[in-house]
Amino acid sequence: MVDARIQAARLSDPLAPVDGSVAAVTRRLDSLPITRLHAAALAVCTLGLFTDIAEVALSNALAAIFLAPPHSMPRGSLSLLLASVFAGGAVGAPVFGMLGDRLGRGRALQASLALMAAGSLAAAASQGLTALTIARTVSGFAIGGFPPLVATYLAEVTPARHRGATLLVCAGLGLLGGLAAIGLVQMLAPGAPLGIEPWRWALILGGALAALGGLLFARLPESPRWLASVRRSAERRALRGSSGRPAGSGSPPPPARTRRGRPGRGFRGLFAGPRQLRRTALFVGLYTLAPLATIAFPLLSAVVMVEKGFKIDQSLVFAALSMLGPPLGTLLTALVIDRLERRACLTALAAAMAALGTAFAASGTFLTLVLVGIAFNTAAATYGSILAVYATELLPTPLRASAMTCAWAGGRVAAALAPIILLPVLSAYGPHAMFAVITVVLAASAALLLSGPRGLSGRAVA
Numbered sequence: 001m002v003d004a005r006i007q008a009a010r011l012s013d014p015l016a017p018v019d020g021s022v023a024a025v026t027r028r029l030d031s032l033p034i035t036r037l038h039a040a041a042l043a044v045c046t047l048g049l050f051t052d053i054a055e056v057a058l059s060n061a062l063a064a065i066f067l068a069p070p071h072s073m074p075r076g077s078l079s080l081l082l083a084s085v086f087a088g089g090a091v092g093a094p095v096f097g098m099l100g101d102r103l104g105r106g107r108a109l110q111a112s113l114a115l116m117a118a119g120s121l122a123a124a125a126s127q128g129l130t131a132l133t134i135a136r137t138v139s140g141f142a143i144g145g146f147p148p149l150v151a152t153y154l155a156e157v158t159p160a161r162h163r164g165a166t167l168l169v170c171a172g173l174g175l176l177g178g179l180a181a182i183g184l185v186q187m188l189a190p191g192a193p194l195g196i197e198p199w200r201w202a203l204i205l206g207g208a209l210a211a212l213g214g215l216l217f218a219r220l221p222e223s224p225r226w227l228a229s230v231r232r233s234a235e236r237r238a239l240r241g242s243s244g245r246p247a248g249s250g251s252p253p254p255p256a257r258t259r260r261g262r263p264g265r266g267f268r269g270l271f272a273g274p275r276q277l278r279r280t281a282l283f284v285g286l287y288t289l290a291p292l293a294t295i296a297f298p299l300l301s302a303v304v305m306v307e308k309g310f311k312i313d314q315s316l317v318f319a320a321l322s323m324l325g326p327p328l329g330t331l332l333t334a335l336v337i338d339r340l341e342r343r344a345c346l347t348a349l350a351a352a353m354a355a356l357g358t359a360f361a362a363s364g365t366f367l368t369l370v371l372v373g374i375a376f377n378t379a380a381a382t383y384g385s386i387l388a389v390y391a392t393e394l395l396p397t398p399l400r401a402s403a404m405t406c407a408w409a410g411g412r413v414a415a416a417l418a419p420i421i422l423l424p425v426l427s428a429y430g431p432h433a434m435f436a437v438i439t440v441v442l443a444a445s446a447a448l449l450l451s452g453p454r455g456l457s458g459r460a461v462a
Helices: 004-013 022-031 037-067 075-103 105-127 129-157 160-174 177-189 198-215 223-241 267-271 274-289 297-305 312-322 325-334 341-363 368-396 397-429 429-451
Strands: none
Touching: 022 223, 037 075, 037 129, 037 160, 037 177, 037 198, 075 105, 075 129, 075 397, 105 129, 105 198, 129 160, 129 223, 129 368, 129 397, 160 177, 160 325, 160 429, 177 198, 198 397, 223 397, 267 274, 267 312, 267 397, 274 368, 274 397, 274 429, 297 312, 297 325, 297 341, 297 368, 297 429, 312 368, 325 368, 341 429, 368 397, 397 429
16 A cells, blocks of 8 residues: 555656655655745645634634624633634644644645635634634634644655745745735725625635645645655564564554664654653643743733723734734745754744843833834744744654644643733733743743754754
C-alpha cells in the first residue's frame, strides 16, 4: 500500500526522488529550486489559512453584532458563543494531528477544510443561539487543526533554503483573512442583500472558500517526507516480524521507540525517550505561553484605551489600525528569515513585546498608542509565524503533525483563558499590572527558548 502511494507520487510529483528512502527524499527536496508545484502548494495553503483566520476573526464581529439591539444577547451566552471556537480548536487540533501522522498531511488538511465548510454553512443557516454555538464549535474543531498542519506540510515540501520564507509568506497573506472578514461585514452592514444578514453572508463565503480549498488540496501531492517515513516504519516492522518473532502471532506491539532511538508514531511517541519528551514539553510550553501576550494584547488593548479615558469610537479606530501591521511585518520578515537564526529571532521579539507593552501602559496620547499598538501586534504576529518555523524544523517527521497540533491545542486553551486571567487584573489594578503579567509571561518564554536547541535555518528538517 505504501509502495503504491510512493509510486503514484513519483508519477504526479516532480518532487519525488528516484528511491523512497528518507535520506534520498531529503536530498532531492532540498536540492530543488522553487517550482510551479511549490507555488501551487503555497497558494492552496494560503487560501486555506486565509479562510481559517477569517473564521476566527468573525468572532469579533459576532461579539459586536449580538451585544447590540435587536439581539441584545446576555453576556454569559455571548461568552459561551465566543469561547466555542477556541474550545472546539483545543479538542480538534490533536485529532487532526493524529490523522496527519497516520493518514497523511493532505488527507488531514482536506478533512479539516471539509469540516470547516460544513460548520460555516451550518452557522449561516442556524436559527437560535444553541444551533449557532454548536455550529461554531464544529468550525472551531476544524480551525484548530488547520494552521499547524499547513506549517507541517509546507515545511516538508519546501527546500530548506526557502522554508522560513515560504511559511512566513503563507502566514502574512493568511492574516489578511481577518481584515477581509471584518471588512465584508462592515461593507454589508447598511443592508441585508437578498434578505440575508451580513454576518451570515460572511459565513457562507467562508464555507465556500473552505470547500474550494479542500478540492484544491486533492490536486496536490502528498508530502514525500511523510511517505518515506511511513515506508521506513513499514520496513522496520517487517524486519522485526522476520527476525524470529512473527508479526501478528501474539507478539507485543512495537515500542514507541526503536533500538536506534527513533520516535514511533502516535501520541505515545511524543513522550518516548528524554530527548523527544524535552522537545514536546518545549513546544507545548511555548505555544501555551504565547497567547497570554500575543492574543491578549489585541483582545484587551481597546479596553485599555477606554480605561485611559478614550472614547469607544477612538478605541475601535485604534483596533482597526493596529491590525494593519501584522501582515506587512510578516511579509517583510520573510525576505530575511532564512538568513537568521530562529531562536535568536524569537528571543529578540519576546523582549521587544515586553518593552512595547510597558510603553503602551505608560503612554497617554492617541498617536503614540496607535504606533506602539501597531508595533506590538506586528511583533506578536511575526513571533507566532517564526515559532511555527522553529517547531516544524526541530520535530521529527513521524510525529511532526501530532506534536504541532498538541502544542497548538495548548495555545487555544490559553487563548480562551487569557481574557479570564488578565481582564480582572486590568480592572482591579490597571494597565501597568496587566502588562507586568504579560512581561512575566514573555520572560518565561524567553527562558524556555534559551534552554532549547538552535533552529535549523537552511538545513534539512528532522
